[in-house]
Amino acid sequence: MRAVRLELNGVEVAAVAEGGETLLTLLRERLGDTSPKAGCLQGTCGACTVLLDGEPVLACLTLAELADGRRVTTVRGLADGPRLHPLQEAFMDGFAAQCGFCTPGMLVAAKALLDRDPNPTREQVIEAISGNVCRCTGYTPIVDAILEAARRMAGRRG
Ligand code: FES
Ligand code: FES
Incomplete structure (x- = not known):
């Protein structure tokens, strides 16, 4: 067992993690943030x-204890109060x-991309979400939305 203190979406939080516990379990079951989804649990769905x-x-x-003293952002941390992130709007x-x-x-992977490259190419968007599986959309609307969010964010920066 180990105490883990981290900044979760801008708020200092702490929880006790079992040995070998994952960050996913820590977030979902101990800290009450169920926004990161438990899909394959083996690193293949994203x-x-x-x-x-920021990465x-x-x-x-990811072992829960690796988050000790660090910043964790989930999709819940993307919005600015009641105002959705441009990615969410798109x-x-x-x-x-x-x-x-x-x-x-998808949104978290896309945010990481736009944080490091605010003006990505379509190919870079596809690469950035290549580890994220979607069984519904065929991916095109997702890629289009990320590119649209980048355009809107560039417009807001003037
Ligand atoms: S649940 Fe982690 S990659 Fe699928
Ligand atoms: S799995 Fe992507 S919208 Fe259903």
Whole structure:
């Protein structure tokens, strides 16, 4: 057992993790953030993607104790209060979510991309979400939405 203290979506939180416990379990079952989804639990679907100090990681393959003293961002941390992140708005406007199970991981992976490259090419978007599986959309609306969000964010920056 180990105490883990981290900043979750801007808020200092703490929980006790069992030895070998994953960050996904810590977030979902101890800290009450069920937005990272428990899909394959073996690193192949991307539904559990979160940002660890700004870098995308698969929470199902990340030991909880590795988050100690670090910043974790889940999809819940994307919105600014009641105001959705441009990625979330573009996903809604472009019907890029159907069942929605992949959406939190997709949005987090897309945020990591736009944080490091605000003006990605279509190929870079496809690469950035290549570890995230969607069984509903055929991916095109998701890629289009990420590119649209990048355009809107560039417009807001002027
Ligand atoms: S649940 Fe982590 S990659 Fe599928
Ligand atoms: S919207 Fe259903 S898995 Fe992507």
